[in-house]
Amino acid sequence: MRRFAASAWLGALLLAGPAQAQGQTQEASGVSPLDELTAALRQARTRAARGTVDVSVFFPPRAVPTRTARALPAVPFRPGLIAQHFRVTRAPAPATVAGRDVTRFDLVPKVGQAARWTLWVDRAWNVPLAFEERMPGGTLARRAAFSAVGSELARVQAGVPPVPPGxxxxxxxxxxxxxxxxxxxxxxxxxxxxxxxxxxxxxxxxxxxxxxxxxxxxxxxxxxxxxxxxxxxxxxxxxxxxxxxxxxxxxxxxxxxxxxxxxxxxxxxxxxxxx
Known part of the structure; x- marks a missing residue:
């Protein structure tokens, strides 16, 4: 019985080892999914991709929900509030948008029934190349994604004004x-x-x-x-x-x-x- 218990305990350690190591690596580096997303959103205030963007808006309903644009529609993301109100996770699987490697971030509200978001961030440029907004039940509210992108980032001024005190x-x-x-x-x-x-x-x-x-x-x-x-x-x-x-x-x-x-x-x- 002792031999079986020891074997089971050792097996559990071996199974848990990689997961623990991964968690320790993340803590040691100090870079969480929220940190990475925050850096990308701040980068997007001064740099942005240009090209062809397919934009679909289903809420509010409209006669022609899809159009094309040269840049992602502006969304007034506020990283400080995101940190308070969303659980941010990073998808481990590789992905691409317009032929470029991206990291997917999922934002799920901690409370209430607000929409959840997904952003795809370019791994080299560290700016979003696509986003989705989905209603609590999963229905797509809007989506914007590059189908073709230029070779360089453009300079932009997309700052979000501070909240007035009081x-x-x-x-x-x-x-x-x-x-x-x-x-x-x-x-x-x-x-x-x-x-x-x-x-x-x-x-x-x-x-x-x-x-x-x-x-x-x-x-x-x-x-x-x-x-x-x-x-x-x-x-x-x-x-x-x-x-x-x-x-x-x-x-x-x-x-x-x-x-x-x-x-x-x-x-x-x-x-x-x-x-």
Whole structure:
């Protein structure tokens, strides 16, 4: 019996050895999938590939979902929020995009029902060459991937503006009773061209639009609204984005007033959003 137990114990050690060694190597190098992805997203703020990109958008629905472009569509990824709200893993299997070697990264939300993402990052250039956004059930929301790519990276300015200090507290004060969907936090606020205000909510990858408007919005997938007040003080609050109906409605269910003045100087001008 002792001989059998010792043999089993030794076998377990042999089986566990490679996995333990792999984990130790990763810890020793200090480079995690999140670290690698963060470096790539930061690199993409100043360098980007150019070529032919096939872009397909299925949410929101549109008559012609597919088009071509010269570059990947801009997505305001925020690595700091990604670290807080997503589990990031790196696929071990090799892959290629447009004939170039890439590493695949999968981003799965830690909480809530937000969309999950996959990015394919060029191993030599360290910039994304493709991405996918999928709804919680796995349905493809949008995809963009290079089918042909140039020989050099282009210089770009694709920085993401910092979050104004105090914005979260100001939004909660402006909309008493508001509950942010799990994982989301305000990252920007500004006036809308059609009147009212718009607050951007982000979890690092996904973006929702929280709108304060004088008029209601037509119901549609990914769109909910709530009327607040009456008479001349009546306002409408919309929440729009790639989330199921239930969490969108839950976020607005307790809103009992609108006090736009609470946002004060935190409102960015329309021209400053892309800086």
């Amino acid at each position: 914005l979260r507290a100001a939004v909660l004060a402006a909309l008493p009773g508001l509950r942010f969907p799990p994982g989301f936090t305000p990252t920007a606020a500004g006036p809308r061209a059609g009147g009212g205000l718009e607050v951007t909510l982000s979890d690092g990858a996904n973006v929702l639009a929280l709108v304060l408007a004088p008029r209601d919005v037509r119901a549609a997938p990914g769109v909910v609204s709530r009327r607040v007040g009456s008479g001349g003080g009546r306002r409408f609050v919309w929440l729009v984005g790639n989330l199921p109906d239930a969490p969108l409605r839950s976020a607005l269910a307790g809103v009992r007033g609108v006090e736009e003045a609470r946002l004060g100087t935190l409102l960015a001008s329309p021209d400053s959003k892309g800086q």
